[in-house]
Amino acid sequence: MNNGCDQGQMVLTELQKKGIAERLENNPIVKFVGVELVHVIAGQATLRLPYRDELNNSMGVVQGGILGVLADVAGGVSLYSVLTDPSKVLIPTVEFKLNFLRPATREDVFGRGKVAHRGRQIAVCQVDIATGAEVLLATGLFTYMIKHLSDV
Numbered sequence: 001m002n003n004g005c006d007q008g009q010m011v012l013t014e015l016q017k018k019g020i021a022e023r024l025e026n027n028p029i030v031k032f033v034g035v036e037l038v039h040v041i042a043g044q045a046t047l048r049l050p051y052r053d054e055l056n057n058s059m060g061v062v063q064g065g066i067l068g069v070l071a072d073v074a075g076g077v078s079l080y081s082v083l084t085d086p087s088k089v090l091i092p093t094v095e096f097k098l099n100f101l102r103p104a105t106r107e108d109v110f111g112r113g114k115v116a117h118r119g120r121q122i123a124v125c126q127v128d129i130a131t132g133a134e135v136l137l138a139t140g141l142f143t144y145m146i147k148h149l150s151d152v
Contacts, residue, residue: 010041011041012041012081013084015085016085018087019086020077020080020086022086023077023086024073029069030069033066034049034052035047035069035070036048036050037077040077040081041081042082043078043081043115044078044113044114045077045113046074046111046113047070047073047074047077047113048109048111049062049066049067049108049110049111051106051107051108060105061104064098067129067138068098070129071096071098071140072093074111074113074127075093076091076113076144077113078125079091079123079144081115088149089146089149090147091123092144092147093144094122094143095142095143096140096141098129098140099138099140101137101138102135102137103137104131107131108131108132109137110129110130110132112127113125113126113127116141118146119146121145121146121147122144122145122146123143123144123146127139127140127141127142
């Protein structure tokens with residue numbers, strides 16, 4: 001399977017680190033919801049969503065769309081981590097499926113993205129949402145288009 005990363009090279013280049021940091025810093029929804037980068041290596045990323053009451057729905061649990069944001073960003077960062085220069089690429093989400101298994105209640109949650117396949121123009125990432133104690137809350141697949149800015 002082509003996952004787009006050299007398994008021997010798990011450490012990111014400075015260009016990749018800088019590009020990922022810029023992408024997160026310049027993403028208004030990431031700031032709005034409060035998603036934070038925890039860890040990233042080539043092909044894998046972990047992000048944290050700190051719990052806040054205002055992210056809850058009327059049932060008192062974190063609203064599913066908010067978890068969708070976390071999952072999408074986790075998948076996106078895992079993909080950026082295998083691209084040479086993330087600042088020169090756009091990766092719009094073209095499709096996703098997220099299965100909710102348990103509600104997220106009153107605690108921080110973590111999104112873990114992993115590149116499952118990377119082609120020239122399309123990539124697929126597996127994403128899990130879990131508590132800090134590793135209780136799985138949601139799992140899904142995210143498909144991204146890879147668009148080089150020179151082609152736009």
